[in-house]
Amino acid sequence: MLRILLIFYFFMLPLKVFALIEVDITRGNLNPLPIAVSPLSIDETSRQSFEKILKKKNIGAEISLVVEKNLKASGLFNPLNKDAFLQKPDIANLKPRFEDWNLIKAQALITGKVNIFEEKLRVEFRLWDVLAGKEMMALAFTTVPNNWRRVGHIITDKVYERLTGEKGYFDTRIIYVSEEGPKTRRIKKLAIMDQDGANNKFLTLGNELVLTPRFNPTSQMVTYLSYFKNLPRVYLLDVETGMQEVVGDFPGMTFAPRFSPDGKKIIMSFAKDGNSDIYTMDLENRIVEKITNHPSIDTSPSFSPDGKYIAFNSDRSGYQQIYVMRSDGKNVKRISFGKGLYGTPVWSPRGDLIAFTKLHKGKFYIGVMRTDGSGERLLTENFYQEAPSWSPNGRVLIFYRETKTDSKGEGFSAKLWSIDLTGYNERLVKTPTDASDPSWSSLLSN
Amino acid sequence: MKLNKILKNVFLVTVACIMLSACATSKKTTGQMQGDVYTGKDTVEYLASGVPDRVFFATNESVLTTASRETLRKQAAWLRKNSKINIVLEGHADERGTREYNLALGERRANAAKDYLMTYGISSNRISVLSYGKERPVDSGSNPLAWSKNRRSVSVKAN
Numbered sequence: 001m002l003r004i005l006l007i008f009y010f011f012m013l014p015l016k017v018f019a020l021i022e023v024d025i026t027r028g029n030l031n032p033l034p035i036a037v038s039p040l041s042i043d044e045t046s047r048q049s050f051e052k053i054l055k056k057k058n059i060g061a062e063i064s065l066v067v068e069k070n071l072k073a074s075g076l077f078n079p080l081n082k083d084a085f086l087q088k089p090d091i092a093n094l095k096p097r098f099e100d101w102n103l104i105k106a107q108a109l110i111t112g113k114v115n116i117f118e119e120k121l122r123v124e125f126r127l128w129d130v131l132a133g134k135e136m137m138a139l140a141f142t143t144v145p146n147n148w149r150r151v152g153h154i155i156t157d158k159v160y161e162r163l164t165g166e167k168g169y170f171d172t173r174i175i176y177v178s179e180e181g182p183k184t185r186r187i188k189k190l191a192i193m194d195q196d197g198a199n200n201k202f203l204t205l206g207n208e209l210v211l212t213p214r215f216n217p218t219s220q221m222v223t224y225l226s227y228f229k230n231l232p233r234v235y236l237l238d239v240e241t242g243m244q245e246v247v248g249d250f251p252g253m254t255f256a257p258r259f260s261p262d263g264k265k266i267i268m269s270f271a272k273d274g275n276s277d278i279y280t281m282d283l284e285n286r287i288v289e290k291i292t293n294h295p296s297i298d299t300s301p302s303f304s305p306d307g308k309y310i311a312f313n314s315d316r317s318g319y320q321q322i323y324v325m326r327s328d329g330k331n332v333k334r335i336s337f338g339k340g341l342y343g344t345p346v347w348s349p350r351g352d353l354i355a356f357t358k359l360h361k362g363k364f365y366i367g368v369m370r371t372d373g374s375g376e377r378l379l380t381e382n383f384y385q386e387a388p389s390w391s392p393n394g395r396v397l398i399f400y401r402e403t404k405t406d407s408k409g410e411g412f413s414a415k416l417w418s419i420d421l422t423g424y425n426e427r428l429v430k431t432p433t434d435a436s437d438p439s440w441s442s443l444l445s446n
Numbered sequence: 447m448k449l450n451k452i453l454k455n456v457f458l459v460t461v462a463c464i465m466l467s468a469c470a471t472s473k474k475t476t477g478q479m480q481g482d483v484y485t486g487k488d489t490v491e492y493l494a495s496g497v498p499d500r501v502f503f504a505t506n507e508s509v510l511t512t513a514s515r516e517t518l519r520k521q522a523a524w525l526r527k528n529s530k531i532n533i534v535l536e537g538h539a540d541e542r543g544t545r546e547y548n549l550a551l552g553e554r555r556a557n558a559a560k561d562y563l564m565t566y567g568i569s570s571n572r573i574s575v576l577s578y579g580k581e582r583p584v585d586s587g588s589n590p591l592a593w594s595k596n597r598r599s600v601s602v603k604a605n
Contacts, residue, residue, distance in 0.1 A: 183586035209581060211545060225549075230576060232549070253553055253577055256546040269550065271577065274508070274557030276550040297550040313547060319506070320547055343544035357544050383588075386544045402541070407587035437545070 032078040033163070036106035036130075037068045039082070040123065041090035046115040053145045060089070060114045063123065066152025067110065067159070069196060070170045074160065075425030080106055089113075093126065098133040106130050110159060121145045125155050127162055137162050149198055154445060169391035170195060173441045174398065175213045175222055175239070176416060178202060179434040183405060183412050190224060192239060195440070197430045203237065212256065212387075213237075214439045217349075218263035222439075223247070225255045234268050236283075247281060254279075256299045261307050267291070269299040278312055278329075291329040302346045302354075303327065304371070311335075311345035311354050311371075322356055324371060335373030344387055347371070350394035353421075357386040357399075366399050368421065379423040392442045395421050398429060400436040477591075483511055484594035489584045493601060497524045500600040501559055505540070505593075508554040510562055518559055521601055522566035532604040535559050537577045540593035545579060552577030559599040574604065 040060035042050075050059040071077035085092075086100040093111035101109050112125030124140035139158055143151060150171055157168030178191040190203040190210050204210055204226075213224035220239040225232055234248030234257040248254025252272040259266060264283055269276045278292040278301045292298040296316035303310055311324050322336040322345045336342040340360025347354055351371075358365040358378065364385045367378040385401040398418045405412040414436045416429040429438075478486030484502040491499045499521075501514035510518070525531060537556030539548035556575040564570055585592035 184583055186581065209578075211549075211581070232577065252575075253549065255549050269546070271550055271553040274554040274561070276553065297547065297554065299550050300544070300546045313544070315506075315547075320544075343547050359542070384541065404588040405586050407585060407589070407592060409586035412586065412588075 032076055033107055034080055034105050035071060035077045035108040035110065036080045036085060036101055036104065037064050037071070037082075038085060038087070038092045038109065038111045039064045039089045040112040040114045040125065041088075041093055042114045049116045050114075050121070050145060054148060056148075059121070059145075059148055060112075063114065063148055063152045063155070064110070064112075066149055066196070067156050070153065070156040071159070073196065073427065075420055076160075076164065080104055096128055096130075098128075098130050101128075101130045108136075108159075108163065110155070112155075117142060119145075121148060121151065123151050123155075125158075127159055149194065150444070153195070157443070166395065167393045167443065169393045169396060169440070169443070171444045172392060173215075173444070174416070174429070174438050175203075175215060175441070176400075176431070176438040177210060177213065177436045178431065179414050179436060180206075183409050190222075190237070191431070191433075191435070193431070200432055203239065203242070212437050214258050214389075215441045216259045216263040217261055217392075217442050218259075220441075221259075221263070223257040223259060223266050223268075225257065234266065236266075247283070250279075256301065258302055260303050261305050267301045267303060267310065269301070278310070291327075292325070292332075293329075300344050304347045305349050305351045309347075309371070311347055313343050313345060320359075322354065322369075322373070324354075335369065335371070336376075337373060338376055346388055346390060348390050348394045349392055353394070355388040355390065355397055357388065366397060366419065368397075377423070379419050379421075380417075380426060385417070387437055389439045391440050397421065398438045398440055400438060402436075479591060479594050480511075482590060482594055483513075484591075484597070485513065486595075489595050489598075493521065493603065494524050494528075497521055499602070500598045502594060503555055503597040503599075505542070505597065506551070508551065508558045510558055514559075515562060518562045519566060522563050522568050525563070525568050525572065526566075530605075532572045532574070534602045534604045535573060535575050536582075536600045536602055537575065538582060538596055538598050538600070539580045540596045541580045541583065541588065542593060543580065548579035549577050550579075552579045555597075555599045559601070 040063050042060035056062050068079040071079050084104045087097055093113050107130055109128040109130050114123050120142050122142045127137040129136050153171035156170040160168035172195045175192045178189045179186055181187045187206040188210050189206040190213050193200040209227035211225040213222050222237045226235045232253045233246050234254040236247050237244045248268055250270050254268050254270050257266050257268040265280045267280045270279050276297045276299050278298050280289045294316055296314050298314045300313040301310050310327055314323050320341040320343050321334055322342045323332055323334050325332040340358050342356050342358050344357045345354045353368045355368050363381050365378040366380050366388050369376040382401055383404050388397040388399040396418055401417050403413045414434040416435045416438050418429055419426040483504050493499050497520045498517045501517050535556040537552035539551045560573050583596040585595045
């Protein structure tokens with residue numbers, strides 16, 4: 001399973017000028033940038049070799065399709081229809097005829113080529129500014145053939161970063177809970193997939209109830225809640241090796257786990273005698289610290305990215321509200337003061353915002369507020385939705401949404417959705433089964 | 447002066463009682479619900495003849511109603527007679543709340559039932575608590591009646 005960790009060899013190709021086009025991501029993008037993704041060119045020998053290894057007829061075209069779909073899903077780009085392309089991929093990669101690309105209204109162009117090199121997949125790509133007629137970026141990398149989809153994601157990340165000025169979020173994975181069966185006897189399994197829904201894999205068999213998996217921001221470890229032997233406890237799972245171990249083995253239920261930003265601690269709730277408080281456990285020396293001590297329910301803790309603060313959910317005021325405290329549990333301050341109930345605070349990886357779920361007048365909202373509670377903004381309203389998780393660049397939220405059910409159980413579904421921080425570009429994230437509790441990984445490569 | 451104060455307090459308490467009972471009686475009783483607490487028998491199973499297995503709660507609440515306390519007293523009497531039987535109290539919430547808060551709420555509800563059984567002489571050694579949050583509804587409907595059936599603590603024989 002070292003495949004994921006296998007190094008991508010990067011080479012900067014000679015770069016000639018710098019950029020003129022830019023994509024503004026700070027507001028909802030109603031005019032996505034028209035971009036042409038020319039299929040990566042491939043020589044016949046390489047094509048045949050990869051067809052044998054990967055069972056894909058033209059791996060160059062497949063990789064560029066990954067890039068195209070990513071760009072489209074971001075909502076910031078409008079990949080143009082390939083039928084309109086006038087120039088052949090191999091010639092375009094050498095020197096695009098900018099008039100041709102201008103003619104179809106492309107403002108940016110991606111070209112590249114693929115070949116086999118010592119049994120490995122070698123890809124180079126270039127990003128061009130069509131209007132200025134200039135090369136903006138050129139990169140090449142080599143990896144094992146099986147990593148071909150990741151090559152597409154990394155190209156997207158590089159293009160996104162070059163054009164928006166912010167890191168991408170495409171070479172990432174989502175861990176979530178797969179759901180099947182009737183609502184009253186739901187079978188739940190841990191599942192993982194690439195950010196675009198490819199390579200879906202189930203990690204547990206469904207013999208016991210599992211909930212709320214969350215990625216370690218620094219590794220491929222996951223923490224989650226399992227009802228193994230009917231004892232709800234917090235577990236650790238190494239996604240690469242499949243190794244599992246219980247970490248919250250307290251005399252009662254442990255739940256709502258999350259990693260600290262350095263990945264060294266788990267923060268979670270422990271419920272005993274009708275009272276839930278927040279604890280941390282150091283994964284190295286297993287030292288447990290009690291962080292809150294209050295007769296109310298304290299749960300859903302989430303660290304700030306600098307590790308200095310913790311946002312959490314408490315009903316100490318009588319109803320569910322969001323609070324922030326220092327990581328030692330001192331200085332507790334309520335930050336949600338709008339109408340309704342607030343839950344599931346999650347600190348943005350950029351540090352400036354907290355995403356939350358809100359219930360008001362029978363509707364559920366996903367929203368964001370500043371870390372002092374000001375500037376509340378609701379992004380989406382629905383019958384039921386909760387559990388936002390941030391993309392590693394803090395631009396997109398993924399969450400789950402459930403539909404209304406009649407008393408025969410008809411009409412129920414649970415699906416993953418994503419939405420841009422601006423409130424635009426809401427989209428269904430397709431999963432093979434119903435799905436809930438998504439958690440977004442960090443970038444796999446940097 | 448002192449008497450005056452006592453009288454005043456008595457008066458206030460009386461007023462409060464009247465107001466509370468007024469509130470209680472003015473709560474809508476619609477078929478199988480009082481306020482939003484389930485009062486019907488649809489989902490109820492029996493530990494023994496005349497001993498219902500579950501109690502119901504208002505939204506976001508873990509306070510035992512009069513009916514719940516009566517049910518739990520019957521359970522306690524039955525448990526005293528059957529001293530070899532242990533039970534698991536399974537606490538549940540409806541689907542209208544966030545998953546993690548509901549896990550905590552289910553635990554709080556089951557413990558409310560546990561505490562009451564203990565005051566009626568049942569040893570805590572015989573009672574374990576298991577919260578399912580909103581994971582195991584009995585009624586899959588998305589309507590107030592279904593939700594009221596799902597906000598519950600169920601006593602299940604453990605052996």
